[in-house]
Amino acid sequence: MDNPRYEAGLRKLDEIDGEAGHRVIASLADIAPDLGRYIIEFGFGDIYRRPGLDLQSRELATVAALTALGHCQPQLRVHLNGALNVGCAPQAIVEVILQMSLYAGFPAALNGMFLAREVFAERGVSVT
Amino acid sequence: MDNPRYEAGLRKLDEIDGEAGHRVIASLADIAPDLGRYIIEFGFGDIYRRPGLDLQSRELATVAALTALGHCQPQLRVHLNGALNVGCAPQAIVEVILQMSLYAGFPAALNGMFLAREVFAERGVSVT
Amino acid sequence: MDNPRYEAGLRKLDEIDGEAGHRVIASLADIAPDLGRYIIEFGFGDIYRRPGLDLQSRELATVAALTALGHCQPQLRVHLNGALNVGCAPQAIVEVILQMSLYAGFPAALNGMFLAREVFAERGVSVT
Amino acid sequence: MDNPRYEAGLRKLDEIDGEAGHRVIASLADIAPDLGRYIIEFGFGDIYRRPGLDLQSRELATVAALTALGHCQPQLRVHLNGALNVGCAPQAIVEVILQMSLYAGFPAALNGMFLAREVFAERGVSVT
Amino acid sequence: MDNPRYEAGLRKLDEIDGEAGHRVIASLADIAPDLGRYIIEFGFGDIYRRPGLDLQSRELATVAALTALGHCQPQLRVHLNGALNVGCAPQAIVEVILQMSLYAGFPAALNGMFLAREVFAERGVSVT
Amino acid sequence: MDNPRYEAGLRKLDEIDGEAGHRVIASLADIAPDLGRYIIEFGFGDIYRRPGLDLQSRELATVAALTALGHCQPQLRVHLNGALNVGCAPQAIVEVILQMSLYAGFPAALNGMFLAREVFAERGVSVT
Numbered sequence: 001m002d003n004p005r006y007e008a009g010l011r012k013l014d015e016i017d018g019e020a021g022h023r024v025i026a027s028l029a030d031i032a033p034d035l036g037r038y039i040i041e042f043g044f045g046d047i048y049r050r051p052g053l054d055l056q057s058r059e060l061a062t063v064a065a066l067t068a069l070g071h072c073q074p075q076l077r078v079h080l081n082g083a084l085n086v087g088c089a090p091q092a093i094v095e096v097i098l099q100m101s102l103y104a105g106f107p108a109a110l111n112g113m114f115l116a117r118e119v120f121a122e123r124g125v126s127v128t
Numbered sequence: 129m130d131n132p133r134y135e136a137g138l139r140k141l142d143e144i145d146g147e148a149g150h151r152v153i154a155s156l157a158d159i160a161p162d163l164g165r166y167i168i169e170f171g172f173g174d175i176y177r178r179p180g181l182d183l184q185s186r187e188l189a190t191v192a193a194l195t196a197l198g199h200c201q202p203q204l205r206v207h208l209n210g211a212l213n214v215g216c217a218p219q220a221i222v223e224v225i226l227q228m229s230l231y232a233g234f235p236a237a238l239n240g241m242f243l244a245r246e247v248f249a250e251r252g253v254s255v256t
Numbered sequence: 257m258d259n260p261r262y263e264a265g266l267r268k269l270d271e272i273d274g275e276a277g278h279r280v281i282a283s284l285a286d287i288a289p290d291l292g293r294y295i296i297e298f299g300f301g302d303i304y305r306r307p308g309l310d311l312q313s314r315e316l317a318t319v320a321a322l323t324a325l326g327h328c329q330p331q332l333r334v335h336l337n338g339a340l341n342v343g344c345a346p347q348a349i350v351e352v353i354l355q356m357s358l359y360a361g362f363p364a365a366l367n368g369m370f371l372a373r374e375v376f377a378e379r380g381v382s383v384t
Numbered sequence: 385m386d387n388p389r390y391e392a393g394l395r396k397l398d399e400i401d402g403e404a405g406h407r408v409i410a411s412l413a414d415i416a417p418d419l420g421r422y423i424i425e426f427g428f429g430d431i432y433r434r435p436g437l438d439l440q441s442r443e444l445a446t447v448a449a450l451t452a453l454g455h456c457q458p459q460l461r462v463h464l465n466g467a468l469n470v471g472c473a474p475q476a477i478v479e480v481i482l483q484m485s486l487y488a489g490f491p492a493a494l495n496g497m498f499l500a501r502e503v504f505a506e507r508g509v510s511v512t
Numbered sequence: 513m514d515n516p517r518y519e520a521g522l523r524k525l526d527e528i529d530g531e532a533g534h535r536v537i538a539s540l541a542d543i544a545p546d547l548g549r550y551i552i553e554f555g556f557g558d559i560y561r562r563p564g565l566d567l568q569s570r571e572l573a574t575v576a577a578l579t580a581l582g583h584c585q586p587q588l589r590v591h592l593n594g595a596l597n598v599g600c601a602p603q604a605i606v607e608v609i610l611q612m613s614l615y616a617g618f619p620a621a622l623n624g625m626f627l628a629r630e631v632f633a634e635r636g637v638s639v640t
Numbered sequence: 641m642d643n644p645r646y647e648a649g650l651r652k653l654d655e656i657d658g659e660a661g662h663r664v665i666a667s668l669a670d671i672a673p674d675l676g677r678y679i680i681e682f683g684f685g686d687i688y689r690r691p692g693l694d695l696q697s698r699e700l701a702t703v704a705a706l707t708a709l710g711h712c713q714p715q716l717r718v719h720l721n722g723a724l725n726v727g728c729a730p731q732a733i734v735e736v737i738l739q740m741s742l743y744a745g746f747p748a749a750l751n752g753m754f755l756a757r758e759v760f761a762e763r764g765v766s767v768t
Contacts, residue, residue, distance in 0.1 A: 027626065043618060
């Protein structure tokens with residue numbers, strides 16, 4: 001499995017999600033390792049490595065979408081960490097989630113914000 | 129209706145959406161003018177005027193969410209224009225929509241991209 | 257097909273949706289007539305005939321859900337008519353749609369409201 | 385923060401959600417207190433205080449929408465309590481959730497109903 | 513309640529979901545027994561007993577839809593068991609879930625796959 | 641762009657979607673050709689070519705998911721054609737769409753069925 005897309009994707013996964021990303025991939029090993037491989041190759045190797053948009057903007061876009069969709073809380077948790085990992089300001093993350101109240105309603109914004117509160121607390125991040 | 133939130137929201141609406149935003153508000157006049165007022169007061173007066181996130185990032189987050197949700201094409205059209213209006217690079221908009229294929233699937237990304245193609249063509253914007 | 261659930265459902269469909277409901281059922285005749293039969297038997301025969309909630313409240317609940325879901329515009333149109341048919345006040349319909357901005361965001365509320373404007377205009381209904 | 389919209393919204397929040405509503409707002413204090421303020425000002429101060437639809441109908445519409453959307457269980461729990469608080473008949477709440485099987489499918493209706501069962505049990509409410 | 517649709521639906525429920533299906537129905541007894549009855553009569557009596565599509569294909573279609581919708585995890589769990597009960601190959605189930613990454617994104621596919629991993633582990637099913 | 645994944649994906653796209661698939665890809669040429677490339681490489685090259693599930697079952701799963709999601713009508717149209725192209729029985733397609741009424745409600749099933757009626761009529765396919 002040492003193809004260039006996989007290798008490059010793995011490095012990007014390391015950069016964004018760190019150990020949490022590896023845990024997700026590892027947890028697929030005994031049921032669908034190829035799903036993990038596609039996430040690395042296509043998600044991180046093809047998409048997140050593209051020029052034209054910096055990593056911070058990519059992570060904020062992901063936080064926006066996962067907050068709005070509302071049914072992807074484990075993945076939102078990973079990308080809240082990812083957003084912090086690539087240097088997004090905690091306040092910017094909070095603003096993106098808050099703004100989703102306009103487009104997906106208050107419940108989606110609330111559930112995203114409560115998850116951000118947990119992630120920020122785990123990492124000792126303060127927004128005030 | 130000359131309250132400060134409304135006035136400030138109207139100026140922000142002008143800045144982001146221009147005439148298209150006003151048309152949406154005007155089209156509500158004979159059925160639910162208060163819905164238009166809330167969009168101005170809360171959406172543009174309260175949220176889009178907040179510090180902590182620049183307008184370009186706000187518009188990219190909105191494009192991400194509306195593309196992922198998939199059932200808000202008229203509003204996505206308005207905000208694709210809004211994103212260009214506030215100075216987002218066309219390529220950055222394309223990247224955000226493309227990235228949504230990871231989180232909401234290819235159909236949502238395709239439908240967002242086809243709308244972007246229309247908006248870019250209407251405005252003579254090129255991404256290549 | 258003269259079973260009691262079907263007959264009773266057909267009368268309820270008449271009461272709520274009138275000719276528009278029959279058109280939906282008829283349009284299924286050459287592809288999936290049983291889908292039309294289930295809508296009549298289960299939807300109108302079983303559910304809408306139940307005691308415990310009056311028809312006006314049932315139609316407002318349906319308008320709320322279809323507005324919030326956002327991807328069911330043809331059915332929302334039928335039920336906006338249905339709500340008027342069973343005596344819901346036009347203003348009550350507007351209020352329900354407007355309220356959905358809190359739970360599904362402004363785009364869903366806007367798209368529902370624009371549809372209500374069309375239906376109200378077709379029927380000469382005024383809300384002001 | 386003693387503006388009239390906030391004060392009026394807070395009284396409406398008290399009337400509908402009681403202590404549970406306050407807990408939600410309080411839990412936002414260290415991450416995004418403005419999200420709590422907007423829910424009070426816009427949600428309860430602007431929307432729920434509007435004439436044209438009684439509070440019981442508003443709560444049933446909210447129960448319908450949150451059941452159908454399916455990804456807002458904590459907020460559905462709050463509004464199941466809210467519906468009871470403003471005097472909705474338990475059977476009417478059950479009927480609204482049951483009806484959602486037509487518009488959002490059985491899984492959404494089931495998950496809403498199981499939550500209603502929990503809320504009703506906590507409050508000693510019986511529907512039979 | 514000894515009508516033919518109910519009896520036939522109950523036998524089909526037994527065949528597909530076994531005891532887990534009965535537990536779902538039983539859990540509705542004190543809040544909305546009719547919801548359980550409709551699931552048996554309409555879901556299993558009317559739909560799952562239809563000719564024109566074998567039970568394995570029906571279960572794979574259900575797994576596809578519930579994975580893509582993303583907010584019906586308890587029902588997806590029941591139908592992952594149902595798919596195995598009616599003889600779907602574990603690998604076919606994995607393939608359907610994996611394929612949903614194209615249409616609903618990686619988060620929905622991941623959450624479906626993690627649930628499949630749990631169900632397969634509970635039943636000692638291996639896919640490798 | 642003559643990599644093996646792309647070439648193999650293109651052949652699979654031909655087999656499933658024929659000219660319609662090529663039109664979708666071509667329409668991306670001036671805005672986001674890489675989105676088209678990813679659909680071919682990842683969607684058709686990686687996923688649809690996998691063993692473990694035959695093409696007919698893959699297309700029925702896609703029809704199920706796109707019907708249930710409800711906001712992907714252009715893509716559902718492509719895959720209704722794709723399902724016929726790979727040999728799915730028209731009645732099997734109808735059954736999958738009809739079954740979605742259980743999991744996503746009648747509106748989603750109706751909108752899917754109306755699209756199937758159009759596609760079947762265009763191709764002279766009859767289900768009775």
